[in-house]
Amino acid sequence: MNVDTLIVEDILLLMLGDADRAPVTSLDGALGGAVLAELALRGHARVEDRRATSDPLEVIVAASGDGTLLDPLLGVAHEAVTAAPRRLRTALPGLGASLRTPVVERLIERGLLRRERRGFGGLISTTRLPATERHETRLREQLRLVLELGADPAPRLTALIALVSAVGTLPSLHPHPRWTGQVATRARRLGRGGTGDLGVEAAAVVHGVAAALSTATVASPPTSGSGLVALSVLVGTPAATRRACSLADRQESRCAR
Numbered sequence: 001m002n003v004d005t006l007i008v009e010d011i012l013l014l015m016l017g018d019a020d021r022a023p024v025t026s027l028d029g030a031l032g033g034a035v036l037a038e039l040a041l042r043g044h045a046r047v048e049d050r051r052a053t054s055d056p057l058e059v060i061v062a063a064s065g066d067g068t069l070l071d072p073l074l075g076v077a078h079e080a081v082t083a084a085p086r087r088l089r090t091a092l093p094g095l096g097a098s099l100r101t102p103v104v105e106r107l108i109e110r111g112l113l114r115r116e117r118r119g120f121g122g123l124i125s126t127t128r129l130p131a132t133e134r135h136e137t138r139l140r141e142q143l144r145l146v147l148e149l150g151a152d153p154a155p156r157l158t159a160l161i162a163l164v165s166a167v168g169t170l171p172s173l174h175p176h177p178r179w180t181g182q183v184a185t186r187a188r189r190l191g192r193g194g195t196g197d198l199g200v201e202a203a204a205v206v207h208g209v210a211a212a213l214s215t216a217t218v219a220s221p222p223t224s225g226s227g228l229v230a231l232s233v234l235v236g237t238p239a240a241t242r243r244a245c246s247l248a249d250r251q252e253s254r255c256a257r
Contacts, residue, residue, distance in 0.1 A: 004110075005110075005112070005135075006034070006035075006038055006071065006073065006074070007034040007035075007037055007038045007156055007159055007160050007163070008031050008034035008035050008038065008073060008099060008103055009103055009106065009107055009112070010139055010160055011030050011031065011034045011160060011163055011164060012027075012031065012100070012103050012104065012107065013107065013112065013113070013135070013136055013139065014136075014139070014160075014164055014169060014173065015027055015030060015164070015167070015169050026167045026168070026169075026213075026216075026217055027096070027100065027167075028092070028093045028096035028097045028099075028100070029092040029093055029096055029167065029212075029213050029216055029217075030096065030163055030164075030166075030167045030169075030213060031095070031096035031099040031100060031103065032077075032091060032092035032093060032094065032095035032096030032097075032099070033088075033092050033096070033163050033166075033209035033210070033212070033213055034159075034160075034163055035073060035074060035077040035095055035099065036061055036077065036081075036091065036092075036095070036205055036209055037159040037162075037163065037202075037205060037206045037209055038074060038156075038159075039063075039069075039074060039077060039078055039081070039205075040201060040202040040204075040205035040206060041155055041156060041159065041198070041199075041202045041206075042065070042069075042074075043064065043065040043201075043202075044063060044064060044065045044067075044069065044074075044078050045061055045062070045063060045064060045078070045081060045205055046061070046062055046063075046064040046201045046204070046205065047059055047060070047061055047062075047201070047204040047205055047208050048060040048061070048062050048085055055215075056088065056208060056211035056212040056214075056215050057087070057088050057089035057212050057215055057216065058087055058088070058089060059087070059088050059208045059211075059212060060085045060086065060087055060088075061081055061085065061086055061087075061088060061091060061205060061208070062081055062085035062086075063078060063081045063082040063085075064201070072102075073099065073102065073103065073106075076095075076098070077095050080094075080095060088208065088209060088212040089212070092209070092212060092213065092216070112135050112136075137176075140173065140176040140177065141176075142157055143157075143160075143161065143173070143176075143177045144176060144177040144178075146161065146186070146190075147161065147170075147177045147183040147186050147187060148177050148178060148180075148182075148183060150186070153190070155197055155198050155199075155202065158190050158198060158206070159198070159202075159206045161187055161190050161191070162187075162190050162191035162206055162207065162209075162210040163191075163206075163209065163210060163213060164187075165184075165187035165188060165190070165191050165210070166191055166209075166210040166211070166213035166214040166217065167213050167214075167217050168217055170183070170184070170187055191206075191207065191210040191211075191214070192207060192210070192211075193207050
């Protein structure tokens, strides 16, 4: 994985490709979980006694470690858990809600996304943020090597797969990587404590976050109603371009998937 990107940047690239279907709460939770996972991998976050609750959303994450975090996105998240330990129920959406815009802007600045504004008949205006081919292609290839061919992932890739799997985004990435029963099983295993040299404390955070995201995603009611316009931010890739459509279109299979 590109060492110049954070887990939160990579997960946003992958999830925005499914933004016309993914609930907003899933994206915010995933972004919040990604920064907590990154902090844990760097030794700056830990789980307090996980045995105190059987509910993944009630797991408490606290700050740990010394040293200054130079990255502003991680710094804000670290300050939040330093001020007071946070339950994942509130930490995930709370941290994630403030991250979407700054992460998108940083990806644009780095050339990993580009902004395109389009109008439809002078009535509807949308903004597309297509991902650049090179980075997303490399990222998806790394996912394929691990999930399809069984390669051992680096810790950051383990965390990314665990989070993307927990919020249900992996099937939308088909065919890169392909969505099969074997891929689903391996992704779940990584999210629940499989291979990937995370370290004890980092593994507790990553697996705790994945379990909380999975619980929250299952509990979230599906969006309902007709005539709702598509999300204002849409992302496509060279391999899979998506077009804006209404919820009614999607329900009647008139929207390109």
